[in-house]
Amino acid sequence: MGKVATPTTDEPPGAVAELDRGKGFLTPVERLSEILFGLIMTLSLTGTLSVVAAGREDVIVMMISILGCNLAWGVIDGVLYMLSSLSERGRNLRLYGIIKGTKDPAIANRIIADALPPLVAETITPAEIDKVRQRMVSLPDPDDRVLWSADDLKGALAVCVLVFASCLPLIVPFLFIKEPLVALRISNGIALISLFLGGYFLARYAGFRKVWTGIGMVLLGIMLVGITIQLGG
Numbered sequence: 001m002g003k004v005a006t007p008t009t010d011e012p013p014g015a016v017a018e019l020d021r022g023k024g025f026l027t028p029v030e031r032l033s034e035i036l037f038g039l040i041m042t043l044s045l046t047g048t049l050s051v052v053a054a055g056r057e058d059v060i061v062m063m064i065s066i067l068g069c070n071l072a073w074g075v076i077d078g079v080l081y082m083l084s085s086l087s088e089r090g091r092n093l094r095l096y097g098i099i100k101g102t103k104d105p106a107i108a109n110r111i112i113a114d115a116l117p118p119l120v121a122e123t124i125t126p127a128e129i130d131k132v133r134q135r136m137v138s139l140p141d142p143d144d145r146v147l148w149s150a151d152d153l154k155g156a157l158a159v160c161v162l163v164f165a166s167c168l169p170l171i172v173p174f175l176f177i178k179e180p181l182v183a184l185r186i187s188n189g190i191a192l193i194s195l196f197l198g199g200y201f202l203a204r205y206a207g208f209r210k211v212w213t214g215i216g217m218v219l220l221g222i223m224l225v226g227i228t229i230q231l232g233g
Contacts, residue, residue, distance in 0.1 A: 042191070043225040067171070074163035077159045099133060199214035200213065
């Protein structure tokens, strides 16, 4: 959402690229969360299909419900993303105004230190924090009339697309396979593979063990689907 600082040439290119990938659009965690949400929504609907008594009309109704439900929640999540971006921008502007309007440099430096991530705050020196304050004070006032940037709009669209698109691979078997039970098994298999890959790539981003994180994501998805079905979601 918000941009912290411009990277210097001393930063590792790979690390910078990995972090920049999330700026303005979605971080890997956000992307995985939206895909996971779409998969759970789809599995909660396919899990209620009675493969013994289901006819072709029942399958069509289910697919329409899946598409409509995921599209609706994709739009809702996109709107929530916009509200979150607006809240983050307002917080950053307020923080900037407080720091620039504070006459006591020590208080301003403490505010900056409190706003930093814990790991960064532990490693940065008071002199470096003071340099950040001086740079912030010297900057021109930002345009507070801009509610959302183009990147915010693209991020909201990405959220909507991810939630909706995540259900498409799961309904493809029902389009080409007439036997509901076979189609359901294949659809569930695709969902499990998707969950595993989501956990695998999350592990690459977070530095976890890839295979175990993938397996953990599959188990988490199964558990959440079971809870959703039991609660009537």
